[in-house]
Amino acid sequence: MTEAQAGDTRVDWEGALVQRARAGDTRAFERLYREHAGKVYGLCLRMTRDAQLAEDCTQDTFINAWRALAGFETRSSLSTWLHRIAVNVSLAKRRKSSPIEPPPEETEDAPGKWTLETPVEVREIETAIGGLPDGARDALVLHALYGYSHGEAAQMLGIAEGTCKAQLHRARKLLRERLGMEVN
């Protein structure tokens, strides 16, 4: 079976679970939760930098997903849809606990693959990312870690694409300083 075929099978399987969940089957919804909880929690944790808050955000994400399941288009990616909800929930919870920072000047980020000059230990790079200002970290996490385009990340965060690129430029600059190496 090719990778594409495996992907199709997975989507079909997921689509069937979504249909069952829509009909009120919580066991089907639990299977969707088990499949996606790690990525959703990872996203929430990186956005909030607070394990307890990330747990709350993850639970709220799945509760909101259950409520909105009727509006989910089965041809879309469930993963992306859940991430959008998770970003909204995390931003809302974070706004309650911290002031909104002003956006950076709109200096576009140079395109790159976020390659490190030399390999870095996971915990060290996660700590460096965690120390970034909220806006820069949000854009970095969605774009560099989760693979969303500038436009998609901007849309998820509710900011202009130019602002998103500026946040990425800022994130790259700060990571270089904190890691003491090039991030290209």
Place this chain on the structure above:
Amino acid sequence: MTGPQDPDGRTLVGSLGELPQAIEPPRDLWPGIEARLGGMEAPAPAATAAQSSGRRHSARLRWLAAAAMIASVALGVWIGRSLVPLPLAVPGARSPASVANEASAVTGAPTALDTAYVADPRYERQRAELLRSLQTRLASLPPASRAKVMASLETIHQAKEDLERALGKDPGNALLQELLINTYQDEMRVLTDVREASDSGKGI
């Protein structure tokens, strides 16, 4: 996805894209989610498989069915009669019971229709009889009444066709099933009104 390890066994990455996207929560969050779901309704009991084009189509169908209902209810109110809705099954078309059964097969669970509707062969006989005598009875009505009845039936039949077509593509859609049942009932209501108006000799 992560790269090699350093001499101390720590995982190294060469780019941010190599960082794992998933981080498992420190505890199982599902029981908390499940407890909260327990107090909520199912996500879309009336729109099991709503999809983008389907939703647009459903909106049109809702409008059609609503129009059919308004037309027939207005007719019923106008002639001042109270009629008991009958269970329905249309010869040559998908009966509500078959629709309900298909939905059960799709969802694996009983639908609202399973309990709200019981197929009754008497309906088929009654409907066939009413249709046979419809033209004769309509002829006995004043032209204005006749026109209103024909307009109501046309709207109802159009709604039925649209709903049956939509259900063919999306048999598990509970909203469509419910609208179809309503439309069958509306048709029977209009046919019965015509019969009673004709029998009373008063016209509509």
